[in-house]
Structures are given as structure tokens and as C-alpha cells.
Amino acid sequence: MEPLLASLQAAFSAEHRLDFGYPVPGSQPSAALHRLTWRGPGLMGILNRTPDSFSDGGELASLERALALAETMVRAGALVLDVGGESTRPGAQPVPLAEEERRVLPLVEALAARGWPVLISVDTRKAPLARAALASGAHLVNLVGGLRGQDMLAACAERGAPAALCHLIGEPATMQRGASYQDVLAEVSAWLSGQAALALRAGIPSVLLDPGLGFGKGAAHNLTLLRGLRELTALGHPLLVGGSRKGTIGAIAGEKDPKARDPGSVALHLWAALEGAALLRVHAVAEHAQALAVWRALAFSGPAA
Numbered sequence: 001m002e003p004l005l006a007s008l009q010a011a012f013s014a015e016h017r018l019d020f021g022y023p024v025p026g027s028q029p030s031a032a033l034h035r036l037t038w039r040g041p042g043l044m045g046i047l048n049r050t051p052d053s054f055s056d057g058g059e060l061a062s063l064e065r066a067l068a069l070a071e072t073m074v075r076a077g078a079l080v081l082d083v084g085g086e087s088t089r090p091g092a093q094p095v096p097l098a099e100e101e102r103r104v105l106p107l108v109e110a111l112a113a114r115g116w117p118v119l120i121s122v123d124t125r126k127a128p129l130a131r132a133a134l135a136s137g138a139h140l141v142n143l144v145g146g147l148r149g150q151d152m153l154a155a156c157a158e159r160g161a162p163a164a165l166c167h168l169i170g171e172p173a174t175m176q177r178g179a180s181y182q183d184v185l186a187e188v189s190a191w192l193s194g195q196a197a198l199a200l201r202a203g204i205p206s207v208l209l210d211p212g213l214g215f216g217k218g219a220a221h222n223l224t225l226l227r228g229l230r231e232l233t234a235l236g237h238p239l240l241v242g243g244s245r246k247g248t249i250g251a252i253a254g255e256k257d258p259k260a261r262d263p264g265s266v267a268l269h270l271w272a273a274l275e276g277a278a279l280l281r282v283h284a285v286a287e288h289a290q291a292l293a294v295w296r297a298l299a300f301s302g303p304a305a
């Protein structure tokens with residue numbers, strides 16, 4: 001068989017799993033936990049309630065618009081919706097807790113009340129917000145920069161919430177200044193495996209690992225990480241990849257407008273899918289779902305002729 005076809009079949013039949021301390025949509029009881037399994041790459045739709053995110057800032061200021069976009073993502077087959085209230089773009093300044101709560105919690109509550117068959121994730125670096133979001137119906141915590149302190153570890157572990165551990169050294173405000181690595185893939189891999197061990201030791205039931213594209217990394221670093229994703233999937237946890245509309249695509253394609261970078265985002269994420277990513281964090285859920293459906297059909301029999 002063609003090596004590419006064999007890789008595609010392997011990637012789209014691979015089973016991924018996350019364990020939770022409580023039932024979530026689609027989970028099954030498993031020992032003392034609740035296990036969600038899925039095959040092939042799933043999609044995490046981005047819902048940024050920020051005025052300043054790099055590609056969609058200000059678009060979801062109204063709760064109604066945020067819910068309408070969430071519904072289109074669910075209809076398009078998103079596995080997870082990722083709600084954020086603080087931009088982590090290069091140069092972004094921290095947002096006070098009360099303001100981040102005001103942006104995030106009403107949307108988490110409204111999504112939970114809908115009862116849609118989708119996981120709700122909260123993208124935050126603040127433990128009190130993680131706690132409040134989990135109490136309001138969020139199912140997992142997306143941690144850019146990882147578990148920075150005891151407080152965040154406890155917030156996830158006490159509740160039994162999985163954590164997405166995303167590589168970032170330093171702070172968004174300064175991360176692009178002189179980002180340098182001896183061996184970016186080895187350093188990211190070692191950081192992720194250390195973070196996973198820390199989380200599991202503290203009682204967090206399961207983790208996703210994310211190389212953190214664009215976080216203190218230039219285009220060459222990001223391409224090296226993407227070429228080496230198999231080294232990261234080999235760490236034994238589901239891999240999350242988020243390249244949507246990021247600067248590397250702009251640098252490669254000469255596209256200054258982040259909103260015009262969805263074609264490049266689809267190409268980047270199809271590569272990540274082929275290399276075994278379990279979850280792809282994207283703005284354009286329907287476009288990615290369509291691309292993945294075509295690859296799934298190519299991998300297997302496809303629709304009847």
C-alpha cells in the first residue's frame with residue numbers, strides 16, 4: 001500500500017481518549033472515572049470573547065453572537081468549544097481577573113445550559129477563573145504556559161478536570177523577544193513530558209499536550225515542531241495542535257490579514273492530522289470539518305459511488 005495512504009488510515013482510525021472525574025457528553029464510566037474516546041482528529045472551535053485577539057478580536061462581544069457561532073461549530077461537528085477571555089497574542093497585556101470572568105463565565109454558563117453534545121473548555125491562565133468555569137459547566141481547562149503553580153494544579157485535580165498543557169516559556173507580552181532554542185523539538189518535548197508527569201502526579205486524570213505554535217517561536221521553530229509531531233505523540237497523550245491563522249502562515253504565504261489565512265490553516269492542520277494529532281484548535285470549524293471529511297473518505301471507502 002502507498003505509504004501516504006497507510007499513514008492516513010492509521011491517523012483516521014487511531015483512538016484517542018481523555019478521562020474525567022465526572023460524566024461529559026459522550027463519555028462512558030471507566031473504573032472510578034469517565035472516559036471519552038474518539039477516532040481520528042477532532043476539532044476544537046475557538047470562541048474568543050476578547051476585544052483584542054489577533055484574528056477575531058471584538059467579534060463576540062455580544063453573548064448572542066457568541067452562542068450563534070458556537071451553534072454553527074456544534075453543527076459542523078466540533079468536539080470541543082474553547083472559550084477564552086484573555087488574548088495570548090504576541091505583546092498582549094494581562095487582563096484583570098474580574099474582567100476575564102465577565103467575558104468568560106456567562107458564555108460558559110449559557111453553553112452548559114444548551115446541553116449540546118460538545119465539550120466546553122476554558123482557555124485561561126488564572127486558577128480562580130478555571131475553578132469558577134468548571135463549577136459553571138466547563139469540562140476541561142486549556143492552559144497556555146502549562147501548570148504554573150500549585151493553585152492551578154489544585155483547581156484541576158480537585159474537580160477531576162483534564163488539562164491541555166500548551167508550551168509557552170515566559171509571558172505573551174514578551175515571548176517573541178529573542179526566542180531561542182538549542183533544539184526546539186527536544187526542548188518542547190521535555191517540557192511537555194515534565195508537565196504531564198506533574199499533572200498526573202497531582203491527581204489530574206488526563207492531559208492533552210500542545211507544542212504551542214507561535215508561543216515564543218518563529219516560523220522556523222514552528223515548522224520544525226510540525227515536522228516532528230510524531231515525537232510528541234510518542235509521549236503517550238492526545239496531542240492538540242493550534243496553528244489557526246497564526247503568523248507563520250502569514251509569513252509563508254505573504255498574507256498580512258489573519259482572517260485570510262484559513263486555507264493555510266487547513267493545510268497546516270491536515271498535516272498535523274496525518275502526523276497523529278487528536279485535536280485541532282481552529283477558528284473555521286466547518287472548513288476544517290469538510291477537509292477532514294475528504295481525507296477520511298480517501299483513507300477508507302468514502303461515500304458510495
Ligand code: HH2
Nearest residue numbers: 048053054087088089166210212213242
Ligand atoms: N493559541 C492561542 C490561544 N490559545 N491554546 C492552545 N492549547 N494552543 C494554542 O495554540 C493556542 C491556545 C492563540 O490563538 P487565538 O485564541 O486565536 O488568539 P488570541 O490569543 O489573540 O486570543
